[in-house]
Amino acid sequence: MTYMIHGATGAQGAPVVASLTAAGKPVTALTRDAGAVVDGARVLAVDYSSTTDLTEAYRGAEGVFVHLPVAPEEDRLTFARNVVAAVREARPARVVFSTSGAIVHPDGDGSDGTATSVLAAGLADSGVSHAVIEPRFYLENLLLPHVIAGVQEEGVLRYSLPSGFPASWASHLDIADAATALFERTDITGVVSVGQYPGVSGEQLAEAFSTRLGRTVVYEAADPHAFFAPLAPILGEQATADIVNMYRAVGTQPDHSITAERSAQKRIGVTPRTTGQWLAGIDL
Missing domain, CATH: 3.90.25.10 (UDP-galactose 4-epimerase, domain 1)
Structure with missing residues (x-):
């Protein structure tokens, strides 16, 4: 079983790959470039726009790290719905979703209609073990x-x-620290805010x-x-x-x-730089 990391060659995904491989975990780097080379990881070309691709990637995974790319909100909504559909079908053991700076409202019902809230609410409704990393800047x-x-x-x-x-403020390295901890701490669910x-x-x-x-x-x-x-x-x-x-x-x-109650400092004992x-x- 492997850990599937979206955006593995990018600013947020690459540190997660590095953190997991340093911990001896098997990692699959999910990218749009089949020719990419990622140290310590197998590379798999996966497109957020394909529910089929996502489902095949997630099936049997020990963990999935997701963050939505910078794109027009209409596209991000499509990506969010596709990820949720794939998670429901494939049933990976654990999903960790980084909001990349967006805030998840306390009710978490997706009622504001943003891609971030739709994905967070969909994960909460999926029955799959998950946690949401919520940074600010x-x-x-x-x-x-x-x-x-x-x-x-x-x-x-x-x-x-x-x-x-x-x-x-938080570094991408802090996000990786939190993601790695949350893959281990399956008892922690819901929102974990990461930042100073x-x-x-x-x-x-x-x-x-x-x-x-x-x-x-x-x-x-x-x-x-x-x-x-x-x-x-x-x-x-x-x-x-x-x-x-x-x-x-x-x-x-x-x-x-962030608030003290939701902070990584309190919830998982991870203090950002x-x-x-x-x-x-x-x-x-």
């Missing part, structure tokens, strides 16, 4: 070329959150960069539309617009932090 976003260039060249960390805004608690502000992020670089870095809030515009050629106009709208909505709230700890492993 990824520290790796701070390494986007137009972000890190400002840090290196101007001593300015720009991001599309208001000044003084507390938020929970309490939340930290942009100014505190900049302070960590200052310490890492040995020179002053200050924080500057950026308009979401201007901030994400450089990503439109890569992500597509609609997906980028969806991200911009999400950040605008988040910025109107008092914070974007501080910004300083994460930066210590980054070549700047």
